[in-house]
Amino acid sequence: MNALPANHIAIDLLVFVLSAFLGLELVRNVSRLLHTPLMSLTNAISSVSVVAALIVMSEPRKTDSIVLLTAVATALAFVNLVSGFMITERILKMFKKEKK
Amino acid sequence: MLSASYLHIFSAALFVLSLKWMGEVKTSRYGNWSAILGMVTAIVATYLAFPVDHVPLMLGAAIVGSLIGIPIAMNVPMTAVPQQTAISHAFGSLSVALLGVAEYYQRVPHVDPFTMAVLSSEIILGFLTFMGSCIAFAKLQELIPGKPFVYKGSNAVSLSVLGAAVALAADLVLHPERQILIFAIIALALVFGFSLVMSIGGADMPTVIAILNSFAGISAAGLGFVLSSKILVVAGTLDGASGLILAIIMSEAMNRSFVNVLFGGFGAAPSGSSGAAANHQQRSVKSYLPEDVASLLDGARLVVVVPGYGMAVAQAQHAVKELSAILESRDCKVRYAIHPVAGRMPGHMNVLLAEVQIPYSNLLEMDEVNPLFPEADMTIVVGANDVVNPAARTQTDSPLYGMPILDADKSRSVVFIKRSMNPGFAGVDNDLFYLPQTMMVFGDAKKVITDITSALKKN
Numbered sequence: 001m002n003a004l005p006a007n008h009i010a011i012d013l014l015v016f017v018l019s020a021f022l023g024l025e026l027v028r029n030v031s032r033l034l035h036t037p038l039m040s041l042t043n044a045i046s047s048v049s050v051v052a053a054l055i056v057m058s059e060p061r062k063t064d065s066i067v068l069l070t071a072v073a074t075a076l077a078f079v080n081l082v083s084g085f086m087i088t089e090r091i092l093k094m095f096k097k098e099k100k
Numbered sequence: 101m102l103s104a105s106y107l108h109i110f111s112a113a114l115f116v117l118s119l120k121w122m123g124e125v126k127t128s129r130y131g132n133w134s135a136i137l138g139m140v141t142a143i144v145a146t147y148l149a150f151p152v153d154h155v156p157l158m159l160g161a162a163i164v165g166s167l168i169g170i171p172i173a174m175n176v177p178m179t180a181v182p183q184q185t186a187i188s189h190a191f192g193s194l195s196v197a198l199l200g201v202a203e204y205y206q207r208v209p210h211v212d213p214f215t216m217a218v219l220s221s222e223i224i225l226g227f228l229t230f231m232g233s234c235i236a237f238a239k240l241q242e243l244i245p246g247k248p249f250v251y252k253g254s255n256a257v258s259l260s261v262l263g264a265a266v267a268l269a270a271d272l273v274l275h276p277e278r279q280i281l282i283f284a285i286i287a288l289a290l291v292f293g294f295s296l297v298m299s300i301g302g303a304d305m306p307t308v309i310a311i312l313n314s315f316a317g318i319s320a321a322g323l324g325f326v327l328s329s330k331i332l333v334v335a336g337t338l339d340g341a342s343g344l345i346l347a348i349i350m351s352e353a354m355n356r357s358f359v360n361v362l363f364g365g366f367g368a369a370p371s372g373s374s375g376a377a378a379n380h381q382q383r384s385v386k387s388y389l390p391e392d393v394a395s396l397l398d399g400a401r402l403v404v405v406v407p408g409y410g411m412a413v414a415q416a417q418h419a420v421k422e423l424s425a426i427l428e429s430r431d432c433k434v435r436y437a438i439h440p441v442a443g444r445m446p447g448h449m450n451v452l453l454a455e456v457q458i459p460y461s462n463l464l465e466m467d468e469v470n471p472l473f474p475e476a477d478m479t480i481v482v483g484a485n486d487v488v489n490p491a492a493r494t495q496t497d498s499p500l501y502g503m504p505i506l507d508a509d510k511s512r513s514v515v516f517i518k519r520s521m522n523p524g525f526a527g528v529d530n531d532l533f534y535l536p537q538t539m540m541v542f543g544d545a546k547k548v549i550t551d552i553t554s555a556l557k558k559n
Contacts, residue, residue: 009214012325012333019321019334023341026119032440032465033454035346035447037132038122039185039313042342045115045135046192046320048335050162051146052199055327057158058150059206067154069202071161076195078165079172080188081139086173087184088132091451094178095125098459 037091044084047077104149107141108331114138115335119342125460142331178455179412182444183240186309190233193316196323197226201282203326209277215326216276220269222322223282224289228262229315231293236309239302240444246302250365258295258363265289299365303409303486303525305444307350307361314343346446353440353466355492355502366499366526385521388539390548393480393515394555396539400477403427404469406437406506407449410483410519414545420482421456423553435462437469437479437506439487466506476511481532482545483517485524490531499526514538517548 030038053074056066115138121131152158176184200223204211211219238244265288272281300308317339324332351358360366397403405424411417424434436458442449450463464472473479481488488508492500508514509532516538523529532538541548 008328009325012328012330015330015333016321016325016337019337020341022116023119023338024345026116026123026338027342027345029123030119031124032349032438032447033125033450033460033463034122034128035349036181036185036445036451037128037447038119038342039309039346039446040181040188041118041122041132041135042313042317042339043185043188043192045118045139045335046317046339047195048139048142048332049192049196049199049320049323051142051329051332052196052203052320052323052327053158054143054146054152055150055329056199056202056206057154058152061206062153063205066202066205067157069198069205071154071157073195073198073202074158074161075165075168076191076198078162079169080192080195082166082169083173083184084188085132085136085139086170087176087181089129090173091178091181091454092125092128092132094451094454094457095128095460096454096457098461 033095037088040084040091041088044081044088047081047084050074050077050081053077104145105330107145111138111141111145112331112334114141115338119338142335146329146331178451179415180241181451182305182309182448183237185445186233186237186240186312189309189312189316190230190237193226193229193233193312193319196316196319197223197230197286199323200226200319200326201286203323204282207276208279211276213273216273217269218322218325220272220282220285222319222326224265224269224285225315225319225322227286227289228293228296229312229319231290232297232308233312233316235294235297236305236312239297240305248301248365249298254295254299254365255363258292258299261288261295262292265292296362300362301366301525302444303441304361304366306441306446306448307347307354307358309445310343310347310350311358311362312343314340314347317341317343350441350446353504355504383534385533385540386538388515388541390541390551391555393539393541393552394559396513397427397432397478397552397556398559400427400432402433402435402472402476404435404437404472404476404479404508404511406439406479406481406484406488406508407453408439408442408482408484408487409444409448410545412443412448412452412483414483416482416545416549417452417456419546419549419553420453421458423549423556424458426553426556432477435464435469435472437466437508438463439466439484439506442484442487466504470507473507473510478513478515479508479511480515481508481517482549485518485530486526486528488530488532489524489526489528491528498528500528508532509535512537516540517545518542519544
């Protein structure tokens, strides 16, 4: 994994820049009504750090402290993952159209 | 490995669609579900592609996290969503920061300069966001005073702490084997996060929360670079971009810059508040009773409600709903004027009003509602203050000057429900209090509105 040269970095940077522009455009268009659930949703999305935890747990040189740090990080990420999606759902359910 | 990459592309597409669908209320729930599916796909694909050790431990951690998260999500009251959001930024950024530290130990002593630079930036950003979010939580939960904590030269001290952290990180890039440095960097990042948010006042929290949201996302993206995981880069960057846009919208709505919000110590100026106090000794306001408001509401055709943080504090949203129900039963339209920075986080007021089942088509943004004020028989201001201060239009020396405001002063009558004559967050007096058409009603917002409603029922 360490051997991958600068080319790899360039691709990651490209992904980063494109995602940034895409994210900025998409969020610009989000209705102001939904800014609070948007924030709880993106919070839940940021718990994609579970992916990072899995990768760290698959690497060869793990000491006990690395394992411990990773487990704690996983638990923290799961708090966000579960509560973020659930709160978003709770809030979105409240938005009602005018009853006719 | 290959199939995992394809699954991660699928999951990235789901995250993008999720933000797209969050754009409007109609599709927003698809947005949430698409993100859930994207997350499950990302995690499962990674698990399948990598030889993950300690699976029982990881499952245990996931279960513990879920057991903490579920009750929080089910029980948090809507008025407390700002502090809940702040504390979840703390969890998220700490998670990413700890993984950064773990990855550093995994690689030490041979860490290439690029990786080390990204890792140490990510660790600084993660820990400062963690501490900053904890302070934001404490302020919003009122565990500590919401007032900005500033002293002479506090910005210089904060910035030199950050500078020291960056300098040590640079040293670590050159000498990755100096493990002790990582602890010093963490400590400095925590101190910086602490002093940064301590110096920011409660009413600036919408911007601060958005910035912290952005930081948490960017640090996750940084970890993606280190682990060369594209899905981490994509998801983290989308989160970072979202927080950034929200922070920009919030600052624009106050006509202030990021730098001013972060380092301006806004709302701390004692001179401003004493000036305001001196001012309202000379001018007098007219104080009315809820019954007076009720009699004026007889025959009204259009009423605009301007909610603010005070409505959340007094838990007055249910009372507001009852009042609008009785007005609507008398053929009076009720609309809600939502200023972008009303409340303690972006969109806070919309959520509280949606909670009491006010249809979202009646919740109007500033540009939509301002033309309505001249036609309104009455504007009722519930727990808002600075966002309706006409000084923002005319008084060039006011700290509010240039801030876009709601034109409440243009309606035929204005009812201001307030606990006292204390000025708003900006520490300046509000000219609206003294206009001839303004009626001040002093008291707890919930009680006053309930009294107006029962007086209306009697009429």
